[in-house]
Amino acid sequence: MNKEIVAFCCEHSAYPAADLAGKQRLCYPQNLRIIRVPCAGRIDAIHILKAFEKGAAAVLVLGCEDGACHHITGNTRAKERVKYSEMLLKEVGIDNRPVGMFNLAPNEPHKFIRVLNEMNKRIKESREAK
Amino acid sequence: METKIGVFICNCGGSIKNINFDAAREKVAKIPSVTCVNLSSNLCLGEGKEKMLSYIKEENIERVVVAACSPELKEHIFRQVLEGAGLNGHFFSMANIREQCSWAHEGDVTVKAVELIKMAVNRIRLLQPVEKKELSVNKEVLVVGGGFPAISSALQFSRIGLRTTLLEKKPNLGGKLREIEGFYSLETSSMIGAVEEDENIEILTSTEVVGVEGKIGDFTVRIRKGAEEILRNFGAIVFATGYETEVSPQDFQLKLGINIISQERLAQMLQASSVERKPESVGFIYDVSDENSRLPTLATLNNALTLKERWGSEVYVFCKNVKVDSEGVEKLYREVREHGVMFLKFDEKPRISAEDGRVKIEAKDILLGEDVTLTCDLLVAEEKLVPAEETEALSTLLNIRTDSRGFYQDENVHLYPVSSERGGIFFIGGCRSDLDFQRALVDVSSVVMGVYKLLSPGKILVEAERVKVDRQKCRTCLTCIRVCPHSAIQLVRVDNEKEVAEISDLACDGCGICAAICPAKAINFEGYSDEQIVAQIEAIGAS
Amino acid sequence: METRDVLVIGAGIAGLASALGLANGGFSVYLIEKEAAVGGYAASFCCKATDVCSKCSVCVAPDKIKEAVIHPQITLLTNSTIKKLSGELGDFRVEIIQQPRYIDVERCIACGLCTEVCPTEPKAVYPPSAEATPFSYILDEGLCLRFKGEDCKLCRESCPTKAIEFELKSKKQELSVGAIIVATGFEVFDAREKGSLGYGRCPNVLTGLDLERIFNREGYLKLPTNGNEPKKIAFVQCVGSRDENHGYCSQICCKYAMRLAGLVKYKDADAEVTIFYIDLQTAGKGFAQFYEEYKESIRFVQGVPVEISQTSSGELEVRYEDISQGKVCREIFDLVTLSVGISPRHDSWNLAKILGINLADQGFFDIKDSLGPNETNVDGVFLAGTCQGPKDIPDSIAHGMSAASKAIQVLSEFASRRRGNQRGH
């Protein structure tokens, strides 16, 4: 792969939000690949790094809104881990592969689309900068 | 021998037009371990399910991938089909080719659909069986507290046949019950009498909780009475330890005394048969140091009305906002105003000083837009609600978060109304929020519901060892124990020797935070293991 | 014989909480819903999180809906209402009428082929709203040619699962249940009743509910007239609460207005937001910290506007009494949101008659006494949620659980009494 965005989606929030986007036929680019997880807190740096090793253009971790995680701290931990992953990538000189952690509610398909668009924009920008 | 994976693709009644199903089928058939690919148009309906079932049997399929609509909609239906065919319901994965593929994109999406199926196949190949089992639970309930919510919930638990222990740190039951007795036609003595007589309720007074170990359905509570400590077992614990009030006259640089009194003192004066001198004018003030004034508003309205009725005094209420967002309070507020009580609303903090043995209040009333100066015989000082003394210590002991004001229960909407992040531990009444009497009553019955559904069957169905610690790999670093939001992990001693972390199937809520953080990679979350996640990534872009 | 069947009327957030409580406690539940989809109002509201969750609890609804519709102990009947009740606690008989949907919920796979072939405009058969559960298509009798006497059967022929049936008639069925929980919810106050505030007359005057739905559907706020982003926005509190006809506080409006105002500010930091109020209701768990933040970014004016009118340029002129200056002020806004409150349902009276329960003076269902928040004057009939009086989402869920708890308690007692009697004979 080289253009795909790998998105780890919490089954309580981002996954149903993505479904709603589909139900409302809010079209978005085909390069998204969703991996469903029980909580954003399941995702660790290694999963993000592996996605990049396999050639992902960007990685997204999507969890519940800050303060509304079903597992209390899962989304805040995920945020820290995404930050850590960014550092890990930066220290090996990889700064053109965006990673993002975003919070959203299950009924926010528009936010889901916004996040995707932003990520695609960041991919484009980093490609152009290269 | 390789596992036989069957892939069932549904074209949703032929409505999905942007996937070339024949091409997809051909490609999917070439994925290793896929032994059969079946194309359907109505997989989720009775006839589709029947066909699926017979296929599974005919082809000896061991694991199933369904490529159709969202698992959010139909996952449970297909798992039932698997179980009906005698397969482990866990050996199942869905590729969401409708909501997250066909419907989400313009143009042909065959390539993506095939990839989603590959991801599901890659994941399912690595799955291990998960068995369900029933674990028995202790059906006794511990209620901590002696006030109205505590007593009332004990009585309701008894009504549905759950044995309850009522544990109060004070020597007597009742709490603040006596204070509200007048308002709600409550009889303290009859309620306490009822719990004392109830065979299902055991009462422990002058007793404290000093330790809680274990998990939902199986708590061991260390109880201290005097110098003696005992251990008792319960299936659930309900905290109804109430709140405390802090009278804050310090804001006015004056002290409580004859002219500045607390609501409690006023209530005593009003209940007394005679009073030395009836005050001609009384002021109330709140919202100065804390605008969370639902209960101060209620106390003020009730007391102001009684003041008018009993003593006929002039009554002035200084506040920012009248908190009428409880049942019947707007009506009460109107009644109070009809009785001639004046409400003055300030924005800046009023100035309060002593003058000739009376209390002078100077405030800028925002409705009148004028400075108002009033001199009262009595001023009822603001009362601030604060958490009960032991809240902080006990929440640390329980490993449970408090809210931003220090009361029990984290401000997470998924815990409302009465749950905590630990299964089997509940908070009701004033110890978790500033609840008026009606809301407190609702809390009581809610917790009875919450506990009933956990304990009444006497057993809980769990997925056995879905999240599991590999004892060989565990380095006993305690990381998982520290990070588990549900306190589901404990240290256990294996073979009388090594201590390792162990995850309770009862308390685990399946988030995977521990599996992600374990530095020794000793925790496996079946269904979401590292290998299973990475296998999905590996399928991406491979075509 | 022990009665373990309970009827829950209304599948809004309170009814769902009751049904789930009962079902998870081992009882069998008939959950009947008048509308085609479950979830009630809560399912149509928007998430009001900014960088952090603002604790509006709207996201709790999808979880509850999903859990309830797949629960094996819950039988869901949509488009259904109750017609008759007889019997008593432990042994009620209820007659239910289910209006025909013409599309079989069990068989509709929401593929959309029917809409494609429907010849009318607007289409007579159309998809449900995206969040609707069950996610099944809807056939509108008013638009369908067939109901106008024509012999059109295009949709039925196109349906791959044969889910469409025109000949369906309303279905009557009788249920035996031990207890009944009434969770019929509320009606949003019709802001048109306050004509001077311009709702229905000025397109840029919206209600809180409109704003919720705009944010939910579009994700951002725009002016209904020209699609621009509004820059000056006012919220008017207590529309349909605390007035001569509504002697109560609706309990939800101050918080939703502040949360929505916070959301508006979050999405557009340049927007100016004013809230006109009588008394701000900021008490309650977890709200204090938000109020402190809102105080920084939102202008609060004590006093409620008396008149809103549209200027020739399409802006809104709000007339309000500024008591501190002792005169009437005029101010121009792009958008005004009326924070409409909770009203009792108009059809409450019918249901009250059928069930034999009392209405309180404001038109909500009455509780027997102040010590029982769910009990009605009829044994075995309980109230849950806003049909009993205004409540926000967490309070409605709590009240729903509480009602379920009361139903379980009376049924347990009823069962042991009956066992006692049998032993006595």
Add this chain to the structure above:
Amino acid sequence: MIIAERKPMEEIKQMIAPYNKLLVAGCGTCVTVCWVGGEKEVGILASQLRLARSAEGNEISTLEATVERQCEKEMTAELKDKVAEVEAVLSLACGSGVQTMAELFEDKPIFPAVNTTFIGMPEKEGLWVEMCGACGDCFLDRTGGICPMVRCAKGLLNGPCGGTRKGGKCEIDPEKDCAWEIIYRWLEKQGRLDLMRKYYEPKNYRAVKRPGKVQAMQA
């Protein structure tokens, strides 16, 4: 427990620059517990290196392995076959683990990926603080169980400096408690305040023989 920190990536990258086949070797004891050199960190570091080298167009292949205790020859010897396959080894163990590895596999370059920093304990999840300076002359018996050598910013042996802040905080780091303040309080609780009056001679580190050796008394 031994606490370590991962080395700066630049340093690691330079060490391994000439090699294209590497074993990344973790240790399952102290460095696992302090989140630096266990199986998880081995995976992350190996992945980082692969990413870095692939971005440079100079692919590297890695083997990953973690042994129970790298400072035990018997346990580390298990890596024999894997070491044979690679050009160099990157060890995430403490200094003694790296050296054990070096001793066992003399013919292969062994590189340290972590800096061994101190002996410490976890203060909370993910944060470790130094507790012991391994001075070889423990006098915790006289200081209420608190080592002022390590926990006092100035390493003072005979009472606090004059700079203790209000509330018993350290002059140098106001976040930290003054070690001598704690010593005083604990000795006070134990009724042993007389120990505060005792004078201790300065320690003479010049006489410390390197390398240190400890012989257990029991067989």
